[in-house]
Amino acid sequence: MISVQLPQLLADLEELVTCESPSADTAAVARSADLVARLGTERLGSAPEYVVVDGWTHLRWRLGDGPRRVLVLAHHDTVWPLGSLETHPFGIEDGVLRGPGCFDMKAGLVMALHALAAPPSASVTLLVTGDEELGSPSSRTLIESEAADCSAALVLEASADHGALKLARKGVSSYEVRITGRAAHAGLEPSRGINASVEAAHQVLAVSNLGDAELETTVTPSVLTSGTTRNTVPAAASFFVDGRAWTVDEQLRVDAAMQALRPVLPGSSVEVLGGLNRPPLERKMSEDLYRRAERVAAELGLEPLRSVAVGGASDGNFTAGMGTPTLDGLGAVGGGAHADDEHVLVTELAPRTALLAALITDLLDNP
Template identity: 85%
Template sequence: MTEVVEQFEARLPLMLDDLETLVTCESPSADAAAVARSADLVAQLGAERLGSKPEYLVVDGCTHLRWRLGDGPRRVLVLAHHDTVWPIGSLVTHPFQNEGGVLRGPGCFDMKAGLVMALHAISTLPSASVTLLVTGDEELGSPSSRQLIEAEATGCSATLVLEASADAGALKLERKGVSVYEVRITGRAAHAGLEPELGVNASVEAAHQVLAVSNLGDAGRGTTVTPSVLTAGTTRNTVPAAAAFFVDARAWTVEEQLRVNEAMHALRPVLPGSSLEILGGPNRPPLERKMSDELYARASRLALDLGLPPLRSVAVGGGSDGNFTAGIGTPTLDGLGAVGGGAHADDEHVLVAELPPRTALLAALITDLQGTP
């Protein structure tokens, strides 16, 4: 099977050309026009590599792409996204570079290299039954693509997620579930100097609630509940009539995620005359290890067959679209994308030499899941 790796080593120059094309088309998630331009480019490249045009799926103004290839009974879903966290103009300060075996540029690691890998791996498997879904809002939490992702994963034998790998190429077998909340507090305004006793101080109520929320975490279970952005008041000499803060909660298990959710919605005001409104809830279910173990065992065996170093695995706190597919019961393996580092940071980079073996592993895994040599 080392010939499979050699096949992708021969394709490396074309893969790098494709990656430069995608990285130099900026696609910040919140810019619908930029995402649409990027989708057109991905569609063009995909048509060239896969021999067919994708379906355009525009949901709430966001452009997603879907290729459904083959018609076998053991369909595999390959998941990628083409949006990034980098704003328009980032190429000025973070230009595309490929020097000394290290490739740089906004979104190269997270996750345009993974998208290129998917296109090239699938292009070598003309008889495979594969759905490639490329979404445009993953970095926003997938608000418009979640239903598409879950619908495509339903009935598939596996989902392979081309998110970037963890340190040293480790695959991501567990991801925490993510919940997002906003706590809105209503008090009563009054003059802070003349008659503060007539007011109900929303800032003070917010302080009580922030402390209560911060105590909902459980370090022993790895559950974090973090109050983040906080706003309150209007002027220095006015008792604040309103306040609000956001909460980021993460848990390894569904049970912990539901416990936190119940506790958040059970919050009650402390100050007489104040009131609370709790918005939000679970955004992504956990990707639990039981949904990845069998796929990881397959991938580990295939890596040895390909002559690659033994695979490594990690559990990470960040979420991905793989959380959704695992949450509906589809076996899911995440972190199959590029090896490198610096996602969302100034040092974002891809190790070029790792692209061919990683792409070979992806192609071998798709083939193995379909029971073909």
């Protein structure tokens, strides 16, 4: 087992958590990237390559010699807005570490830096992206290109409950449904209008019926906007739709149904934007890596691993979609991602970092 210097790991994590990096603020993400680059250079002995796409700053280290074999994937952006440290300060009390973004996923990023501190015997790529919480709009191509040349992708997203690794994730589809009607005075001549709110109600009900409870496919209308004033028949409306499915076939079924939406009210129109965003991370893409991780954990004398399937998506969906075996949830143990009680269990940081380091070594030594 590698010797994890927990005090240094905690010091690095405090620096990262106290450097706020909300995904939508590209300047804040750039400042965070500079900090990650400095810490990574200190731990890994080499500076990263900066990759800036559409204003977002990503970092890439290519470590070791020879063809790339393992991709270690992390992100340094968070959902927390600037100023969150004032209400959610960094701190450690009774073995629990708190602070915005500590669990999702700055602890996992620091774990990766420490696990890779010893020079690998073969080539490992560490990719740290800056827009994951937005759906990785600028980094998806970069992630997929890196994964294409690797035999395994290890994702440092936070673990599930009780430290469980994530062997499957649902695929995600995102849509916006735009509706056009015709405005009219609601008191004087409402019949001259075409009510976009009423048309939206028809469409919301149609969309909400596209899920399949047996297959655990969910199709959820979310943010809805319509109208301008209380006394005007709405001329326009729109709503967003979040779709989740365990298989590509289900994603395609829902997509076909979304694209087939047609207006109900005469004279109204319906436009559907969007589509498939992330392919599913299917269990078959993780099982072999998980069995290897189980063996490595046993050799280290660690507690038996747990596994779970989750509805949330990550960049691991992209790597699995490229056909690269992917193991997700290797990051911190804790809870409360995106919530007021976000936290990391300090006692689990060293063992999880040792597991990651040993798993990478095993993948490189026993391809």
